[in-house]
Amino acid sequence: MESYDLVILGGGLAGMCAAVEAGEKGASVLLLEKLDELGGSTVLSSGYMAFTGTDMQEVAGIVDSTESLVKDLQEVGGGVNDSSLITFYAENQLETYSWLVGQGIEFRSLEAVSGHSVPRGHIIDPHQAIQALYKKVKQLPNVIIRFCAPAKRLLKNEEGRIDRVLYESEGAEQTVEAIKGVLVTTGGFAKDEALLGQFAPQLNGALRIGGRGNCGDGIKMAWEHGAWVNDLPYLNGTYGFHPSASGAVKMQGLAFYKGAIMVNQLGRRFVNESISYKLLGKAAFEQPDKITYQVWDQTVMDKSVADDPLYDLELLRRRRLLYITDTLEELADCIDVPLEVLEETISRYNQGIQTGEEPDFGRKTLTHNFGKPTPIEKAPFYAFESTVAMLATYAGVAVNSAAQVLNPFGEPIPGLYAAGEVTGGFHGAGYMTGSSLGKAAVFGRVAASEALSGAAIK
Template identity: 75%
Template sequence: METYDLIILGGGLAGMCAAVEAGEEGASVLLLEKQDELGGSTVLSSGYMAFAGTDMQENAGITDTVESLMNDLIEVGGGVNNPELIKTYGQYQFETYRWLKDHGVEFRTLQAVSGHSVPRGHTIDPHQGIQALYKRVKELPNVTIRFNAPAKRLLKNSEDIIDRVLYETEGESVIVAATKGVLLSSGGFANSEELLQKFAPHLEGALRIGGEGNVGEGLKMAWEHGATILDRQYLSGTYGFHPSANSAVKSQGLAFYKGGIIVNQNGKRFIDESLSYKLLGNAALQQPEGITYQIWDQTVMDQAVHDDPLYDFQLLKRRRLLYQVDTLEELADCIDVPVEVLSETITTYNNGIQNGAEPEFGRKSLTHNYGTPTPIEKAPFYAFESTVAMLATYAGVAVNSKGQVLNAFNEPISGLYAAGEVTGGFHGAGYVTGSSLGKCAVFGRLAVRNALKKEIKV
């Protein structure tokens, strides 16, 4: 039986950061990836990472603090996040940012994104990031990656320690052993109808566009050994996708964070658009047929960001997914809502924000506590049909700040660690953009360091 120091299940960002970290520490590592390529749901993401106090912020004239970042995570999370995890993220986030840069991950732009009080969305190309880490792995002879090798069960020894993994390769079952631990970085369950029906039946109407391999095996394997599952009650879809979106072409836009509004098929707003797009998604699914429209004007269109997965409105236009007209009357006709209702909606909104806050839902900012809304009045006007999608799940196994998986008594399950989307407890009831990839990198490395009994020096 093959034996390694560490076995990692899943080759998304969490797993790849863990593999590089362990490999550079001299550990023997086996990473099992069920698909024929790396990336998981990481490469389907928008590529935002949430960091504070970076050189990119400094160069943009933005003052930020770790305390502000942690406060935003807790506020948007409704105060039900695990404070230990938030504190740990704050402690190691900047060091992780520097580590990623040192390992060839390219940060491209800085944007204001959902849930942050200042621009804190550091964008990467997820494919480039994964490939940069893969390049480093291939330089490490002590790290082995096996593709098309889905893990099936975790096995315990006579001392009740998880020390082996049963996986399949080429139609055969194989058992491998780990002397330091097994790390679950296997992603979520956005493509498991069984688990979505069990945990989130209210999301039945959401599009399914998650990673092909994200069906929750890691969750089930940990569950079998007593792992506590957290945050099931907070599962939400992601708002802002065109109904034609799929895993290959996401077709997403968040014009409301640049100043647009959202209306339902009756032409009425139904929520404060500055809220987390997870909360927006919950509200949107309650609207008629789950279909809504983002409405904006040329002032917002001028804020488009080229080649950005959330803010490249010109790309949506080139894909012929936008309505563009010269008058609000024409816009109402295009999206088949009552002209008088849409006109009244926009007039009420414009008057409200010009007085400091619109009266219906109290919107005061563009996103969270950042930015000032502008009236929708400059032609041409735009509309983007939008719905909700299950792209990733933010519920999973309970972990402590060392990455150890916990049972119902908050006791570590010996030998088992987890990082990334498979974990729960970090996001709480809401979601801050960039915190998902951020926690993958931070906790993937921390779990390895604890398994190998070493500490990161900040």
């Protein structure tokens, strides 16, 4: 039987960060990747990472703090997320940012996105990030990645410690020993209809565009050994995808965080557009026939950010996904909503924005506590049909700040660690953009360090 210090299950951002961290510490590492390529959900993401105190913020003149980051995470999470995980993340994110830069990961620009009080969304190309880490791994002779090798079960010894992994490779079952620990970084279950039906029946009908390997394998394997789970009641889809996004091109636009409003097929607003787009997805899915539109004007269109995965509104135009008209009458006709209702909706919204007392849903900002909305009045006018997608599940096994998997009594399961989307407790009821990739990197590295040091609670 093969033996390694650390066995990692899954080659997304969390798993790759852990592999490099452990490899650089001199440990022998085996990473088992279910598919024939690395990346998992990471390469489907918008590429935002939530960091504060960085050189990029300093150059942009942005004043931020770890206290503000913690406060935003708590508010967006509805106060039901684990404060110890949030605090640990805030205290360790800046060092991880520097570490990522040192690994050759390129941070392109900075934006304020969902849940941010100031711009702290540091944008990467997820493919470039994964490849940079893979390049590093290939320079480490003590780290091996085995593709098309799905893990099947976790095995424990007589003392109850997880110390082996049963997996498939080249059509045969193999068993590998993990001397220091097993790290589960297998992602979520966005592609498992049985689990979605069990825990998110309210999302029946949402687009399914998660990673093709995200079938809940890691959660099931950990469950078998008594892992507790967190955040499952708060599962929501992600809003802002065009209905065609289940095809090859996953087009998403979040114009509402630049000042657009959201209306249903009756022509009425139904939500404060500045809240987390997870909660926006929940609200949108409750609308008649689940049909909604983002509506904006040229003032908002001028805020388009080239090559940004969420804010490149001009790309939506070039791909002919927008309705564009010179009058609201024409726009109402295009999206088949009652003109008088749409005009009243926009008039009432504009008046509220101008007076600072938006009467219907209390919108005061563009996103969370950042930015000032503008009236929708400058032609041409735009509309983007938008729906909800199950992209990532953001719920899973309970962990502590040492990335140890916990049982229902809050006790660590010996030898078992987890990081990334497979874990729960960090996000709570909402989602701050950039915190998913951020926590994957931070806790992936922490898991590797804690497993190898043996300093964590046994």
